[in-house]
Every structure is written in C-alpha cells, then in structure tokens.
Amino acid sequence: DQQVKQNSPSLSVQEGRISILNCDYTNSMFDYFLWYKKYPAEGPTFLISISSIKDKNEDGRFTVFLNKSAKHLSLHIVPSQPGDSAVYFCAATHSGNTPLVFGKGTRLSVIA
Amino acid sequence: DAMVIQNPRYQVTQFGKPVTLSCSQTLNHNVMYWYQQKSSQAPKLLFHYYDKDFNNEADTPDNFQSRRPNTSFCFLDIRSPGLGDAAMYLCATSRAGTAGETQYFGPGTRLLVL
Numbered sequence: 001d002q003q004v005k006q007n008s009p010s011l012s013v014q015e016g017r018i019s020i021l022n023c024d025y026t027n028s029m030f031d032y033f034l035w036y037k038k039y040p041a042e043g044p045t046f047l048i049s050i051s052s053i054k055d056k057n058e059d060g061r062f063t064v065f066l067n068k069s070a071k072h073l074s075l076h077i078v079p080s081q082p083g084d085s086a087v088y089f090c091a092a093t094h095s096g097n098t099p100l101v102f103g104k105g106t107r108l109s110v111i112a
Numbered sequence: 113d114a115m116v117i118q119n120p121r122y123q124v125t126q127f128g129k130p131v132t133l134s135c136s137q138t139l140n141h142n143v144m145y146w147y148q149q150k151s152s153q154a155p156k157l158l159f160h161y162y163d164k165d166f167n168n169e170a171d172t173p174d175n176f177q178s179r180r181p182n183t184s185f186c187f188l189d190i191r192s193p194g195l196g197d198a199a200m201y202l203c204a205t206s207r208a209g210t211a212g213e214t215q216y217f218g219p220g221t222r223l224l225v226l
Contacts (some may be wrong), residue, residue: 002154009152032212043116043202043217044155051212089154095211099145099169102154 003027004092006103015112019077023090023103026071030092034100035064035075038087047088048075080110115139116218118203124224125193133188133221135203141216143209144186146178147202149220155202161186162209190223198225 005024013019023033031052036044050057050064050073057064063076077084090103117136125131135144143162147155159168161180175197177189190197200222204215 004154034212034214036217041121041219043118043204043219045217046214049212049214093211098211099157099160100215102156104152104154 001026002103003030003101004090004103006088006090006106008106009104010107010109012109012111013080015082015110016079019075019080019084019108019110021075021077021088021090021106021108023073023075024071025073025092027092027094027101028071029094030101031094032092033064033066033073034091034093035062036089036091036102038089038105044089077108080108082110082112084108085110116203116205116216118201118218118221120221121219122222122224124226125190126226127195128192131190131193131223133190133201133203133223135186135188135218136184137205137216138184139205139207139216140183141205141207142183143206144180145204145206145215146186146188147204149200149202151199158188160209193223193225195225198223 034049035047037047038044066073087105087107089105091100145160146158149155158172180186200220202220203218206213206215
C-alpha cells in the first residue's frame with residue numbers, strides 16, 4: 001500500500017522551460033514533505049522541503065507547492081537546465097520522529 | 113570531503129552466503145538508517161539507529177541484521193541472501209531524527225546475489 005505516489009515514472013522537458021513533478025499522498029498524518037534528487041551512481045541529495053503549515057516554499061529555481069485538501073504536492077523547476085536531469089524522489093513524514101516514506105521517483109530529462 | 117561513505121560500491125555474493133555491507137559517516141550524526149531500493153521502486157527503510165538504540169521496521173525480514181559499534185560506523189548483515197535481496201542498499205544519516213530533518217545519503221552499495 002503506497003502512501004506516497006509519483007505516478008509519472010519519467011518526464012522530458014526542453015531546456016529553459018518549466019518542469020513540474022507531481023506527488024500524491026494518502027496518509028493525512030503527514031506534515032512534512034521533502035524532495036530529493038538522485039544522479040546515477042550517487043545517493044539521493046536533499047533538494048527542498050515544505051511543512052504542512054505552508055502551501056509554498058521557494059529556493060532559487062525550485063518551488064514546492066502543497067495542496068493539503070487534495071493531498072498533492074508538486075515541484076516546479078524553472079528554468080530547467082540540463083544539469084537538472086536526474087531522478088526526483090518525493091518523501092513524506094509526520095511529527096514524532098517517524099521515518100521518511102518515499103515515492104518511486106520520477107526521472108527528469110532536460111533536453112538542450 | 114565525503115560525508116557518508118559506503119563500501120563496497122558493488123558486492124557480489126552467492127545465494128545463502130552471509131554478506132556484510134558497511135557505512136561510515138564523518139558528520140557525527142546521531143541517527144543512521146539503512147534503506148533497500150529495488151529497481152524502479154521507492155527506497156524502503158529497513159531499520160535505523162538513534163545512537164545505540166536500534167529501531168527495526170515491522171516488515172523487515174529477520175534475515176537482515178544491523179550493528180552500530182560506534183557513532184561513525186553502521187553495518188548491514190544479510191545472514192542468508194536470497195535472489196530477492198538483490199538491490200541497492202542506501203545508508204543515510206541525520207542529526208537528530210526529527211520530522212522533516214534532512215537525511216544525508218551515501219552513494220549506495222549494489223548487491224548482486226548469484
């Protein structure tokens with residue numbers, strides 16, 4: 001029973017355009033959401049997070065939007081660059097030192 | 113200046129032959145985690161240590177054990193690897209294990225079971 005779902009296994013975007021990666025969750029207890037980025041032969045690295053008290057968090061080219069009523073979050077990358085090509089994992093947790101629950105990831109390819 | 117180091121990067125073992133994967137960290141973090149990631153699947157938490165306190169996930173098979181002899185090192189022991197245990201094993205650390213805290217991952221060890 002997947003609690004965090006990334007329904008698009010892959011996404012291709014042209015350089016300079018916006019990339020939108022989506023994530024849905026089922027556990028209404030989740031109140032922290034994180035995005036990790038993974039290059040081949042490397043471990044995932046933290047990218048950006050959002051807590052449930054916010055609906056948007058921005059860091060440079062990366063913005064995460066949270067829609068609690070829809071149990072949906074999205075990562076926007078604008079403008080997309082070839083170096084953004086990687087697998088992006090959505091993860092969620094809730095207060096009380098519970099472990100992260102990851103989605104299966106979306107492979108983003110940014111085409112020059 | 114590597115922060116979370118996993119050795120080896122690739123490990124080949126035989127069906128039923130015990131294998132140990134290692135992880136070390138230079139971050140002095142309290143919490144260390146082991147994840148299993150199969151192809152095209154989400155990383156799945158096997159267990160974690162908060163200092164010396166071991167926390168096993170309910171669905172982690174008994175075949176998987178872990179040791180943390182000190183703050184810097186953590187080992188994953190697979191007592192009798194089966195073909196289904198072939199996967200990428202990721203080690204991660206975090207400072208205090210609180211909700212939303214960043215976890216720092218190693219590059220992973222890819223295990224192949226023949």
